[in-house]
Amino acid sequence: MKKYYLLLIVVMMCCEKSIAQSNCYSVQLKYKQGTPFSISNPSAFLSQRAIERRLKYNIAIDSSDLPCTPGYIDSIKLAGAVNILHTSKWLNQVTIQTADENVIKKIKSFPFVSGVLLIASPLVNATNKIMDKPSQILSQQKVLSEQSVNDFFSYGQSFNQIHIHNGEFLHNHGFRGEGKHVCITDGGFAKYDTAPALDSARNNNQILATWDFVANNINFADNFTTHGTNCFSLIGGNIPGTFVGTAPKASFYLYRTEDAFSEMPIEEQNWVAAAEKADQLGVDVISVSLGYTTFDNPAFNHTYNDMNGNTTVISKAADLAAKKGMIVVVSAGNSGNDAWHFISAPADADSVLTVGAVNAAGQIANFSSFGPSSDGQVKPDAASVGANTIIPNPVTGDPFSGNGTSYACPNLAGLTTCLWQAFPEVHNMGIITAIQQSSNKFNTPDDRTGYGIPDMKKHL
Numbered sequence: 001m002k003k004y005y006l007l008l009i010v011v012m013m014c015c016e017k018s019i020a021q022s023n024c025y026s027v028q029l030k031y032k033q034g035t036p037f038s039i040s041n042p043s044a045f046l047s048q049r050a051i052e053r054r055l056k057y058n059i060a061i062d063s064s065d066l067p068c069t070p071g072y073i074d075s076i077k078l079a080g081a082v083n084i085l086h087t088s089k090w091l092n093q094v095t096i097q098t099a100d101e102n103v104i105k106k107i108k109s110f111p112f113v114s115g116v117l118l119i120a121s122p123l124v125n126a127t128n129k130i131m132d133k134p135s136q137i138l139s140q141q142k143v144l145s146e147q148s149v150n151d152f153f154s155y156g157q158s159f160n161q162i163h164i165h166n167g168e169f170l171h172n173h174g175f176r177g178e179g180k181h182v183c184i185t186d187g188g189f190a191k192y193d194t195a196p197a198l199d200s201a202r203n204n205n206q207i208l209a210t211w212d213f214v215a216n217n218i219n220f221a222d223n224f225t226t227h228g229t230n231c232f233s234l235i236g237g238n239i240p241g242t243f244v245g246t247a248p249k250a251s252f253y254l255y256r257t258e259d260a261f262s263e264m265p266i267e268e269q270n271w272v273a274a275a276e277k278a279d280q281l282g283v284d285v286i287s288v289s290l291g292y293t294t295f296d297n298p299a300f301n302h303t304y305n306d307m308n309g310n311t312t313v314i315s316k317a318a319d320l321a322a323k324k325g326m327i328v329v330v331s332a333g334n335s336g337n338d339a340w341h342f343i344s345a346p347a348d349a350d351s352v353l354t355v356g357a358v359n360a361a362g363q364i365a366n367f368s369s370f371g372p373s374s375d376g377q378v379k380p381d382a383a384s385v386g387a388n389t390i391i392p393n394p395v396t397g398d399p400f401s402g403n404g405t406s407y408a409c410p411n412l413a414g415l416t417t418c419l420w421q422a423f424p425e426v427h428n429m430g431i432i433t434a435i436q437q438s439s440n441k442f443n444t445p446d447d448r449t450g451y452g453i454p455d456m457k458k459h460l
Protein backbone atom coordinates (compact mmCIF):
# COMPACT_ATOMS: atom_id res chain seq x y z
CA MET A 1 0.00 0.00 0.00
CA LYS A 2 2.83 2.41 0.80
CA LYS A 3 4.42 1.82 -2.61
CA TYR A 4 1.07 2.36 -4.31
CA TYR A 5 0.47 5.56 -2.38
CA LEU A 6 3.91 6.93 -3.25
CA LEU A 7 3.29 6.08 -6.89
CA LEU A 8 -0.04 7.90 -6.76
CA ILE A 9 1.64 11.01 -5.38
CA VAL A 10 4.30 10.92 -8.11
CA VAL A 11 1.65 10.52 -10.81
CA MET A 12 -0.37 13.45 -9.44
CA MET A 13 2.73 15.66 -9.30
CA CYS A 14 3.62 14.69 -12.85
CA CYS A 15 0.10 15.54 -14.01
CA GLU A 16 0.33 18.99 -12.47
CA LYS A 17 3.79 19.48 -13.94
CA SER A 18 2.50 18.52 -17.39
CA ILE A 19 -0.17 21.19 -17.11
CA ALA A 20 2.53 23.72 -16.22
CA GLN A 21 4.43 22.85 -19.43
CA SER A 22 1.61 24.31 -21.51
CA ASN A 23 0.37 27.86 -21.42
CA CYS A 24 -2.88 28.62 -19.68
CA TYR A 25 -5.26 31.29 -20.93
CA SER A 26 -8.42 33.04 -19.87
CA VAL A 27 -10.92 33.25 -22.74
CA GLN A 28 -13.34 36.14 -22.25
CA LEU A 29 -16.80 35.65 -23.73
CA LYS A 30 -18.89 38.54 -25.06
CA TYR A 31 -22.31 37.35 -23.93
CA LYS A 32 -24.45 34.36 -23.00
CA GLN A 33 -26.60 34.20 -26.10
CA GLY A 34 -28.10 30.83 -26.90
CA THR A 35 -27.91 29.58 -23.33
CA PRO A 36 -30.44 26.86 -22.46
CA PHE A 37 -30.59 28.22 -18.89
CA SER A 38 -33.08 30.78 -17.60
CA ILE A 39 -33.20 32.88 -14.43
CA SER A 40 -36.84 31.78 -14.13
CA ASN A 41 -35.61 28.21 -13.51
CA PRO A 42 -32.72 28.61 -11.04
CA SER A 43 -32.93 25.01 -9.81
CA ALA A 44 -31.18 24.00 -13.05
CA PHE A 45 -27.95 25.69 -11.90
CA LEU A 46 -28.32 26.48 -8.18
CA SER A 47 -28.93 24.19 -5.22
CA GLN A 48 -32.06 24.66 -3.14
CA ARG A 49 -29.90 25.98 -0.30
CA ALA A 50 -28.43 28.65 -2.61
CA ILE A 51 -31.89 29.62 -3.84
CA GLU A 52 -33.17 29.89 -0.28
CA ARG A 53 -30.28 32.21 0.64
CA ARG A 54 -31.23 34.52 -2.22
CA LEU A 55 -34.89 34.48 -1.24
CA LYS A 56 -34.16 35.06 2.45
CA TYR A 57 -31.96 38.09 1.86
CA ASN A 58 -33.81 39.41 -1.19
CA ILE A 59 -30.91 38.77 -3.58
CA ALA A 60 -31.98 38.86 -7.21
CA ILE A 61 -31.01 36.00 -9.52
CA ASP A 62 -29.51 37.66 -12.59
CA SER A 63 -27.54 36.90 -15.74
CA SER A 64 -24.31 36.45 -13.79
CA ASP A 65 -25.86 33.36 -12.20
CA LEU A 66 -26.40 31.74 -15.60
CA PRO A 67 -23.69 29.24 -16.61
CA CYS A 68 -21.56 30.05 -19.64
CA THR A 69 -23.26 29.09 -22.90
CA PRO A 70 -22.50 25.36 -23.42
CA GLY A 71 -22.24 25.79 -27.20
CA TYR A 72 -19.41 28.28 -26.77
CA ILE A 73 -17.53 25.89 -24.50
CA ASP A 74 -18.01 23.08 -27.02
CA SER A 75 -16.58 25.25 -29.79
CA ILE A 76 -13.51 26.01 -27.67
CA LYS A 77 -13.06 22.30 -26.91
CA LEU A 78 -13.14 21.48 -30.63
CA ALA A 79 -10.63 24.19 -31.56
CA GLY A 80 -7.75 21.70 -31.32
CA ALA A 81 -5.48 20.36 -28.61
CA VAL A 82 -7.05 22.24 -25.73
CA ASN A 83 -8.00 21.33 -22.17
CA ILE A 84 -10.85 23.14 -20.42
CA LEU A 85 -9.77 23.82 -16.84
CA HIS A 86 -12.55 26.02 -15.46
CA THR A 87 -15.53 28.08 -16.53
CA SER A 88 -16.70 31.21 -14.71
CA LYS A 89 -20.32 32.27 -15.02
CA TRP A 90 -19.72 35.36 -12.88
CA LEU A 91 -16.96 36.67 -15.16
CA ASN A 92 -18.26 34.89 -18.30
CA GLN A 93 -14.93 33.36 -19.17
CA VAL A 94 -13.27 30.01 -19.73
CA THR A 95 -9.83 28.94 -18.45
CA ILE A 96 -7.99 26.69 -20.89
CA GLN A 97 -4.61 24.98 -21.30
CA THR A 98 -2.87 24.48 -24.63
CA ALA A 99 0.59 24.38 -26.17
CA ASP A 100 -0.70 25.18 -29.68
CA GLU A 101 -0.63 28.84 -30.77
CA ASN A 102 -2.89 27.97 -33.71
CA VAL A 103 -5.58 26.98 -31.23
CA ILE A 104 -5.38 30.43 -29.64
CA LYS A 105 -5.63 32.10 -33.05
CA LYS A 106 -8.70 30.05 -33.86
CA ILE A 107 -10.37 30.79 -30.53
CA LYS A 108 -9.69 34.50 -30.95
CA SER A 109 -11.53 34.38 -34.28
CA PHE A 110 -14.77 33.12 -32.73
CA PRO A 111 -17.48 35.82 -32.83
CA PHE A 112 -18.49 35.18 -29.21
CA VAL A 113 -14.91 35.73 -27.89
CA SER A 114 -13.88 39.23 -26.82
CA GLY A 115 -10.30 38.40 -25.85
CA VAL A 116 -7.76 35.78 -24.76
CA LEU A 117 -5.36 36.51 -21.90
CA LEU A 118 -2.24 34.54 -20.95
CA ILE A 119 -2.42 33.61 -17.25
CA ALA A 120 0.28 30.96 -16.79
CA SER A 121 3.41 29.96 -18.66
CA PRO A 122 6.09 27.34 -17.84
CA LEU A 123 9.13 28.59 -15.94
CA VAL A 124 12.39 26.89 -15.05
CA ASN A 125 12.46 28.28 -11.51
CA ALA A 126 9.13 28.22 -9.73
CA THR A 127 8.36 29.48 -6.26
CA ASN A 128 8.08 27.05 -3.36
CA LYS A 129 5.71 29.16 -1.33
CA ILE A 130 5.35 29.47 2.40
CA MET A 131 1.92 30.81 3.28
CA ASP A 132 2.58 31.46 6.96
CA LYS A 133 5.48 32.70 9.03
CA PRO A 134 7.55 29.85 10.53
CA SER A 135 9.53 31.90 13.04
CA GLN A 136 8.35 33.27 16.35
CA ILE A 137 7.59 36.90 15.54
CA LEU A 138 6.49 37.90 19.03
CA SER A 139 7.48 36.33 22.30
CA GLN A 140 5.28 33.45 23.39
CA GLN A 141 2.49 34.80 25.57
CA LYS A 142 1.71 33.17 28.88
CA VAL A 143 -1.91 32.34 29.64
CA LEU A 144 -3.62 35.70 29.97
CA SER A 145 -6.98 34.60 31.29
CA GLU A 146 -8.44 31.58 32.99
CA GLN A 147 -11.55 30.18 31.46
CA SER A 148 -14.66 29.67 33.52
CA VAL A 149 -15.60 26.17 34.64
CA ASN A 150 -19.08 27.04 33.37
CA ASP A 151 -17.94 27.42 29.75
CA PHE A 152 -19.50 24.90 27.38
CA PHE A 153 -16.12 23.96 25.90
CA SER A 154 -12.89 23.15 27.71
CA TYR A 155 -10.59 25.13 25.41
CA GLY A 156 -7.21 24.23 26.83
CA GLN A 157 -4.42 26.26 25.23
CA SER A 158 -6.71 27.76 22.58
CA PHE A 159 -8.74 29.72 25.13
CA ASN A 160 -6.90 33.05 24.79
CA GLN A 161 -7.34 33.31 21.02
CA ILE A 162 -11.08 32.82 21.49
CA HIS A 163 -11.36 34.91 24.64
CA ILE A 164 -9.74 37.95 22.98
CA HIS A 165 -13.06 38.22 21.08
CA ASN A 166 -15.20 36.95 23.96
CA GLY A 167 -16.03 34.13 21.58
CA GLU A 168 -16.86 31.79 24.45
CA PHE A 169 -20.02 33.85 25.02
CA LEU A 170 -21.27 32.81 21.59
CA HIS A 171 -20.46 29.17 22.32
CA ASN A 172 -22.03 29.30 25.77
CA HIS A 173 -25.26 30.65 24.30
CA GLY A 174 -25.48 27.74 21.90
CA PHE A 175 -23.92 29.30 18.81
CA ARG A 176 -21.17 26.91 17.72
CA GLY A 177 -21.69 26.83 13.96
CA GLU A 178 -24.52 24.31 13.66
CA GLY A 179 -26.38 24.60 10.38
CA LYS A 180 -23.79 26.86 8.82
CA HIS A 181 -21.66 25.79 5.86
CA VAL A 182 -18.07 27.05 5.67
CA CYS A 183 -15.81 26.74 2.63
CA ILE A 184 -12.05 26.81 3.25
CA THR A 185 -9.84 27.61 0.24
CA ASP A 186 -6.16 26.87 0.61
CA GLY A 187 -3.02 25.27 -0.82
CA GLY A 188 -3.52 21.80 0.62
CA PHE A 189 -5.17 19.79 3.36
CA ALA A 190 -2.65 17.03 4.03
CA LYS A 191 -3.69 14.74 6.91
CA TYR A 192 -7.13 16.31 7.27
CA ASP A 193 -8.50 12.76 7.12
CA THR A 194 -6.43 11.60 10.12
CA ALA A 195 -5.71 14.76 12.16
CA PRO A 196 -6.76 14.10 15.79
CA ALA A 197 -8.32 17.55 16.19
CA LEU A 198 -10.70 16.87 13.30
CA ASP A 199 -12.01 13.48 14.39
CA SER A 200 -15.33 14.96 15.56
CA ALA A 201 -15.82 16.73 12.23
CA ARG A 202 -15.10 13.47 10.41
CA ASN A 203 -17.20 11.26 12.68
CA ASN A 204 -20.18 13.63 12.55
CA ASN A 205 -20.04 13.95 8.75
CA GLN A 206 -19.29 17.66 8.94
CA ILE A 207 -16.92 17.46 5.96
CA LEU A 208 -19.42 17.76 3.12
CA ALA A 209 -17.06 17.57 0.15
CA THR A 210 -13.51 18.17 -1.04
CA TRP A 211 -12.14 19.22 -4.41
CA ASP A 212 -8.74 20.08 -5.83
CA PHE A 213 -9.20 22.93 -8.32
CA VAL A 214 -5.48 22.83 -9.18
CA ALA A 215 -5.38 19.21 -10.32
CA ASN A 216 -9.15 18.96 -10.96
CA ASN A 217 -9.75 15.88 -8.86
CA ILE A 218 -11.09 14.94 -5.44
CA ASN A 219 -7.79 13.91 -3.85
CA PHE A 220 -5.49 15.88 -1.59
CA ALA A 221 -2.03 14.28 -1.77
CA ASP A 222 0.01 14.21 1.43
CA ASN A 223 2.91 16.10 -0.09
CA PHE A 224 1.07 19.36 -0.75
CA THR A 225 0.90 21.14 2.63
CA THR A 226 -0.84 20.95 6.00
CA HIS A 227 -1.53 24.68 5.86
CA GLY A 228 -5.19 24.19 4.97
CA THR A 229 -5.52 21.51 7.64
CA ASN A 230 -4.21 23.97 10.23
CA CYS A 231 -6.74 26.58 9.08
CA PHE A 232 -9.52 23.97 9.14
CA SER A 233 -8.54 22.98 12.69
CA LEU A 234 -8.70 26.61 13.85
CA ILE A 235 -12.37 26.62 12.90
CA GLY A 236 -13.53 23.03 13.20
CA GLY A 237 -11.07 21.38 15.60
CA ASN A 238 -12.06 19.87 18.92
CA ILE A 239 -9.80 18.10 21.43
CA PRO A 240 -11.53 18.74 24.80
CA GLY A 241 -9.19 20.22 27.37
CA THR A 242 -6.48 20.79 24.76
CA PHE A 243 -7.83 22.71 21.78
CA VAL A 244 -11.20 23.89 20.45
CA GLY A 245 -11.81 25.80 17.21
CA THR A 246 -14.02 28.82 16.77
CA ALA A 247 -16.95 27.06 15.03
CA PRO A 248 -16.51 23.36 15.77
CA LYS A 249 -20.09 22.41 14.90
CA ALA A 250 -20.16 23.95 11.41
CA SER A 251 -20.08 21.88 8.21
CA PHE A 252 -17.24 22.24 5.74
CA TYR A 253 -16.19 22.21 2.12
CA LEU A 254 -12.42 21.91 1.62
CA TYR A 255 -11.18 23.34 -1.68
CA ARG A 256 -7.57 23.41 -2.85
CA THR A 257 -7.10 26.42 -5.14
CA GLU A 258 -3.49 27.33 -4.39
CA ASP A 259 -0.53 25.66 -6.07
CA ALA A 260 2.13 25.49 -3.35
CA PHE A 261 4.85 24.87 -5.95
CA SER A 262 4.46 27.99 -8.09
CA GLU A 263 2.81 31.41 -8.21
CA MET A 264 0.77 32.16 -11.33
CA PRO A 265 -2.43 34.14 -12.05
CA ILE A 266 -4.22 30.89 -12.87
CA GLU A 267 -4.48 30.38 -9.12
CA GLU A 268 -6.82 33.35 -9.00
CA GLN A 269 -8.94 31.60 -11.63
CA ASN A 270 -8.89 28.45 -9.50
CA TRP A 271 -10.26 30.46 -6.62
CA VAL A 272 -13.02 31.96 -8.75
CA ALA A 273 -14.11 28.44 -9.72
CA ALA A 274 -14.13 27.41 -6.06
CA ALA A 275 -16.12 30.47 -4.97
CA GLU A 276 -18.72 29.87 -7.66
CA LYS A 277 -19.02 26.24 -6.60
CA ALA A 278 -19.43 27.35 -2.99
CA ASP A 279 -22.19 29.73 -4.03
CA GLN A 280 -23.92 27.05 -6.11
CA LEU A 281 -23.95 24.75 -3.05
CA GLY A 282 -25.30 27.41 -0.69
CA VAL A 283 -22.19 28.03 1.41
CA ASP A 284 -22.49 30.74 4.07
CA VAL A 285 -18.86 31.71 4.82
CA ILE A 286 -15.66 31.39 2.77
CA SER A 287 -12.35 31.50 4.65
CA VAL A 288 -9.51 32.66 2.38
CA SER A 289 -5.99 32.30 3.81
CA LEU A 290 -4.17 33.27 0.64
CA GLY A 291 -3.37 36.36 -1.39
CA TYR A 292 -1.68 37.54 -4.56
CA THR A 293 0.73 40.36 -5.34
CA THR A 294 3.76 39.15 -7.31
CA PHE A 295 4.25 36.07 -9.47
CA ASP A 296 7.03 33.79 -10.72
CA ASN A 297 6.81 35.63 -14.03
CA PRO A 298 7.14 39.36 -13.19
CA ALA A 299 5.10 40.24 -16.26
CA PHE A 300 2.02 39.14 -14.31
CA ASN A 301 2.78 41.16 -11.15
CA HIS A 302 0.14 43.26 -9.47
CA THR A 303 0.95 46.77 -8.29
CA TYR A 304 -0.30 48.64 -5.24
CA ASN A 305 -2.50 50.66 -7.57
CA ASP A 306 -4.17 47.36 -8.48
CA MET A 307 -5.17 46.88 -4.83
CA ASN A 308 -8.36 48.89 -5.31
CA GLY A 309 -10.87 46.04 -5.11
CA ASN A 310 -11.83 46.35 -8.76
CA THR A 311 -8.78 45.29 -10.77
CA THR A 312 -7.60 41.77 -9.95
CA VAL A 313 -9.68 38.79 -11.00
CA ILE A 314 -9.80 37.32 -7.50
CA SER A 315 -10.93 40.58 -5.87
CA LYS A 316 -13.69 41.04 -8.42
CA ALA A 317 -14.85 37.50 -7.72
CA ALA A 318 -14.67 38.00 -3.94
CA ASP A 319 -16.99 40.99 -4.21
CA LEU A 320 -19.32 38.98 -6.46
CA ALA A 321 -19.35 36.22 -3.83
CA ALA A 322 -20.45 38.84 -1.31
CA LYS A 323 -23.07 40.08 -3.76
CA LYS A 324 -24.48 36.56 -3.85
CA GLY A 325 -24.90 36.69 -0.07
CA MET A 326 -21.83 34.94 1.32
CA ILE A 327 -19.43 36.33 3.92
CA VAL A 328 -15.88 36.20 2.55
CA VAL A 329 -13.19 36.41 5.26
CA VAL A 330 -9.68 37.09 3.91
CA SER A 331 -6.19 37.21 5.43
CA ALA A 332 -4.54 40.62 5.01
CA GLY A 333 -1.13 39.18 4.05
CA ASN A 334 2.23 38.59 5.72
CA SER A 335 4.28 41.33 4.05
CA GLY A 336 4.47 43.88 6.84
CA ASN A 337 8.26 43.56 7.02
CA ASP A 338 8.82 43.37 3.26
CA ALA A 339 9.44 45.97 0.56
CA TRP A 340 5.89 45.21 -0.46
CA HIS A 341 4.19 45.79 2.88
CA PHE A 342 0.67 46.28 1.58
CA ILE A 343 -2.36 44.03 1.69
CA SER A 344 -2.75 41.51 -1.13
CA ALA A 345 -5.65 40.56 -3.39
CA PRO A 346 -8.44 39.73 -2.53
CA ALA A 347 -7.94 41.49 0.82
CA ASP A 348 -8.54 44.77 -1.05
CA ALA A 349 -12.09 43.83 -2.07
CA ASP A 350 -14.55 46.29 -0.55
CA SER A 351 -17.19 43.72 0.49
CA VAL A 352 -14.95 41.18 2.25
CA LEU A 353 -13.91 41.00 5.90
CA THR A 354 -10.14 41.44 5.79
CA VAL A 355 -8.23 40.26 8.87
CA GLY A 356 -4.88 41.44 10.19
CA ALA A 357 -2.83 39.72 12.90
CA VAL A 358 -2.24 40.40 16.59
CA ASN A 359 -1.15 38.13 19.43
CA ALA A 360 -3.39 37.01 22.29
CA ALA A 361 -2.47 40.16 24.22
CA GLY A 362 -3.69 42.34 21.35
CA GLN A 363 -0.20 43.41 20.20
CA ILE A 364 0.15 43.98 16.46
CA ALA A 365 2.22 41.37 14.62
CA ASN A 366 4.98 43.10 12.68
CA PHE A 367 4.51 40.78 9.69
CA SER A 368 0.85 41.74 9.24
CA SER A 369 0.37 43.61 5.96
CA PHE A 370 -0.58 47.27 5.83
CA GLY A 371 -3.69 48.94 4.48
CA PRO A 372 -5.41 50.95 3.26
CA SER A 373 -6.42 49.71 -0.15
CA SER A 374 -5.15 51.92 -2.96
CA ASP A 375 -8.58 53.55 -3.28
CA GLY A 376 -8.56 54.52 0.40
CA GLN A 377 -10.73 51.87 2.04
CA VAL A 378 -10.02 50.98 5.67
CA LYS A 379 -8.15 47.69 5.38
CA PRO A 380 -7.79 45.39 7.16
CA ASP A 381 -11.31 45.53 8.59
CA ALA A 382 -10.42 43.81 11.85
CA ALA A 383 -7.74 41.78 13.60
CA SER A 384 -7.52 38.40 15.24
CA VAL A 385 -4.83 36.17 16.73
CA GLY A 386 -2.28 35.35 14.04
CA ALA A 387 0.91 35.70 16.10
CA ASN A 388 1.70 32.72 18.31
CA THR A 389 -1.61 31.20 17.30
CA ILE A 390 -2.21 27.88 19.01
CA ILE A 391 -2.76 25.12 16.44
CA PRO A 392 -3.16 21.37 16.98
CA ASN A 393 -0.44 19.31 15.30
CA PRO A 394 -2.04 17.44 12.35
CA VAL A 395 -0.22 14.23 13.35
CA THR A 396 -0.21 14.19 17.14
CA GLY A 397 -2.85 16.73 18.10
CA ASP A 398 -0.40 18.41 20.45
CA PRO A 399 -0.71 22.23 20.40
CA PHE A 400 2.05 24.24 18.75
CA SER A 401 2.53 27.91 17.98
CA GLY A 402 2.24 29.33 14.44
CA ASN A 403 2.31 32.76 12.86
CA GLY A 404 0.51 34.36 9.94
CA THR A 405 -2.59 36.31 8.99
CA SER A 406 -3.44 32.94 7.45
CA TYR A 407 -4.33 31.87 10.98
CA ALA A 408 -5.96 35.12 12.09
CA CYS A 409 -8.40 34.69 9.19
CA PRO A 410 -9.96 31.34 10.15
CA ASN A 411 -9.90 32.24 13.84
CA LEU A 412 -12.23 35.15 13.11
CA ALA A 413 -14.08 33.38 10.28
CA GLY A 414 -15.31 30.75 12.73
CA LEU A 415 -16.62 33.31 15.21
CA THR A 416 -18.21 35.23 12.34
CA THR A 417 -20.00 32.01 11.41
CA CYS A 418 -21.29 31.60 14.97
CA LEU A 419 -22.41 35.23 15.11
CA TRP A 420 -24.39 34.78 11.89
CA GLN A 421 -25.94 31.65 13.38
CA ALA A 422 -27.08 33.82 16.29
CA PHE A 423 -28.60 36.47 14.01
CA PRO A 424 -29.74 34.61 10.86
CA GLU A 425 -32.12 37.40 9.89
CA VAL A 426 -29.20 39.79 9.27
CA HIS A 427 -27.65 39.72 5.79
CA ASN A 428 -23.94 39.17 5.20
CA MET A 429 -22.92 42.81 5.00
CA GLY A 430 -24.90 43.56 8.16
CA ILE A 431 -22.85 40.95 10.02
CA ILE A 432 -19.59 42.46 8.73
CA THR A 433 -20.75 45.93 9.81
CA ALA A 434 -21.65 44.61 13.26
CA ILE A 435 -18.18 43.08 13.60
CA GLN A 436 -16.56 46.37 12.64
CA GLN A 437 -18.73 48.34 15.06
CA SER A 438 -17.90 46.01 17.96
CA SER A 439 -14.16 46.43 17.44
CA ASN A 440 -11.98 48.38 19.84
CA LYS A 441 -10.75 50.95 17.28
CA PHE A 442 -14.02 51.55 15.48
CA ASN A 443 -13.83 55.33 15.95
CA THR A 444 -10.11 55.54 15.20
CA PRO A 445 -9.21 52.85 12.64
CA ASP A 446 -5.61 52.43 11.54
CA ASP A 447 -3.74 50.72 8.70
CA ARG A 448 -2.59 47.66 10.70
CA THR A 449 -5.69 46.37 12.49
CA GLY A 450 -8.37 48.47 10.80
CA TYR A 451 -11.31 48.85 13.16
CA GLY A 452 -9.48 46.67 15.66
CA ILE A 453 -10.30 43.55 17.64
CA PRO A 454 -13.99 42.54 17.54
CA ASP A 455 -15.88 41.77 20.75
CA MET A 456 -18.60 39.15 20.25
CA LYS A 457 -20.04 39.79 23.70
CA LYS A 458 -21.34 43.17 22.54
CA HIS A 459 -23.81 41.38 20.25
CA LEU A 460 -25.48 39.15 22.86
